[in-house]
Amino acid sequence: MEQKETNIAEPKGKLGVLLPGLGAVSTTFIAGVEAIRKGISEPFGSVTQMGTIRLGKRTENRVPKIKDFVPLAELDDLVFTGWDIYTENCYEAAVNAGVLDKTLLDQVKPELEVIRPLEAVFDQKYVKKLAGKNVKTADSKWGLMEQVREDIQQFKREHNLDRMVMVWCGSTEVFMDPNDPAYNDLAAFEKAMKEDHPAIAPSMIYAYAAIAEGIPYANGAPNLSVDFPAMIEFAKKQGVPIGGKDFKTGQTLMKTILAPGLKARYLGLSGWFSTNILGNRDGEVLDDPESFKTKEVSKLGVLKYILQPEVYPELYGNIYHKVRINYYPPRGDNKEGWDNIDIFGWLGYHMQIKIDFLCRDSILAAPIVLDLVLFLDLAARCDMKGIQEWLSFYFKSPLTAENVYPEHDIFIQLMKLKNTLRYLKGEELITHLGLEYYD
Numbered sequence: 001m002e003q004k005e006t007n008i009a010e011p012k013g014k015l016g017v018l019l020p021g022l023g024a025v026s027t028t029f030i031a032g033v034e035a036i037r038k039g040i041s042e043p044f045g046s047v048t049q050m051g052t053i054r055l056g057k058r059t060e061n062r063v064p065k066i067k068d069f070v071p072l073a074e075l076d077d078l079v080f081t082g083w084d085i086y087t088e089n090c091y092e093a094a095v096n097a098g099v100l101d102k103t104l105l106d107q108v109k110p111e112l113e114v115i116r117p118l119e120a121v122f123d124q125k126y127v128k129k130l131a132g133k134n135v136k137t138a139d140s141k142w143g144l145m146e147q148v149r150e151d152i153q154q155f156k157r158e159h160n161l162d163r164m165v166m167v168w169c170g171s172t173e174v175f176m177d178p179n180d181p182a183y184n185d186l187a188a189f190e191k192a193m194k195e196d197h198p199a200i201a202p203s204m205i206y207a208y209a210a211i212a213e214g215i216p217y218a219n220g221a222p223n224l225s226v227d228f229p230a231m232i233e234f235a236k237k238q239g240v241p242i243g244g245k246d247f248k249t250g251q252t253l254m255k256t257i258l259a260p261g262l263k264a265r266y267l268g269l270s271g272w273f274s275t276n277i278l279g280n281r282d283g284e285v286l287d288d289p290e291s292f293k294t295k296e297v298s299k300l301g302v303l304k305y306i307l308q309p310e311v312y313p314e315l316y317g318n319i320y321h322k323v324r325i326n327y328y329p330p331r332g333d334n335k336e337g338w339d340n341i342d343i344f345g346w347l348g349y350h351m352q353i354k355i356d357f358l359c360r361d362s363i364l365a366a367p368i369v370l371d372l373v374l375f376l377d378l379a380a381r382c383d384m385k386g387i388q389e390w391l392s393f394y395f396k397s398p399l400t401a402e403n404v405y406p407e408h409d410i411f412i413q414l415m416k417l418k419n420t421l422r423y424l425k426g427e428e429l430i431t432h433l434g435l436e437y438y439d
């Protein structure tokens, strides 16, 4: 089938990056981009910067870099701002996060120091473990949302920005009932904001403000944020691309790499026990059972969708899947994640796999933020609106259209991402059929 090239607006001018939450992930991302711009570091882990894409037949040897294939914003055109409940500037927050060493941070200190957190929309009801003073006040949640819009407009004016993208890098909020009537449609949601309804969490206020300003939004945490009909309706109405939820890093990244392999060989699974120790602020927030519940739901869904127990009851109908997160301060951001996987093969014989991942969460998350910023900006310039399922690759709980289950297999997700780029450029989609080589 001939595919017509999409009309993609050129990425001219500056691209503003709006980050609610200036913690470990945000500061590692910003410091990293500054270091890469200065030629001190390499963008390892980033598909937009390192990735290539095969075009046409294997005999054609056409394998450009993704960033040369589709028009993406340049790293030099990114300008950052953020909100946080603490007043430390981005340099101080990065030092406190303890992810990057001081020698590296000192080389980008001038660029980081000028990024000072704007006053946050925050309420301890939604993140029990934190308290800070750098917080907005208003008569209602609607009033808070209007203040965020003013922050955004001022940032745009100050830096003469052409376009913007927002990525939620704030703490995980408590679990909220996704079926609350306030989420049913846009009118109900706006009314609830004006009435200060408890169903409206801070992350939703930022998201609404971004979408109202026509700015793409991605949610890096597992809280609802834009994952309900009212916000999806709003994004479509405003012509804004959205994505989420929860950056796919660490243990879940490993799970979505391994589980498709076990399934591909029809090896059965009786149990998967995952436990983590981590000592950063995220770990502290997740020590609260209500925030952990939000995370747990996000982490548990992965295996069910990859292994399809309803299709393979003999192999996957009786899995014991447990995920634990333990706050352990000595480790800081350097998490340790253990997985014990009980599998069975031919004639039901049992085997075990043990994984001990000495991982650095924010090092895995930072390139995801970069890719989401650049791809969401691309989506906006292609006039794509609403849920961007092709960005599922980056999330633990990908948003999908109603009545479609999420695709968690990382290899299918990558194929979907690259085929979307081929589609946008009018290139033939790759099916891996390959019969033509043997005619």
Ligand SMILES: NC(=O)c1ccc[n+]([C@@H]2O[C@H](COP(=O)([O-])OP(=O)(O)OC[C@H]3O[C@@H](n4cnc5c(N)ncnc54)[C@H](O)[C@@H]3O)[C@@H](O)[C@H]2O)c1
Binding pocket: 020, 021, 022, 023, 024, 025, 026, 083, 084, 085, 086, 097, 120, 121, 122, 123, 127, 130, 132, 168, 169, 170, 171, 172, 173, 202, 203, 220, 221, 222, 246, 247, 248, 249, 250, 280, 281, 282, 285, 360, 361, 362, 364, 365
């Ligand atoms: N690090 C990872 O690999 C990873 C992976 C998946 C998801 N996440 C999620 O990304 C988010 C950020 O992770 P992190 O490690 O940077 O955590 P962090 O605790 O270091 O940073 C979060 C920051 O958000 C701020 N914050 C909280 N509520 C806010 C609000 N309403 N407005 C503005 N700021 C607010 C906090 O003060 C904190 O500085 C968390 O929700 C985490 O669960 C992280």
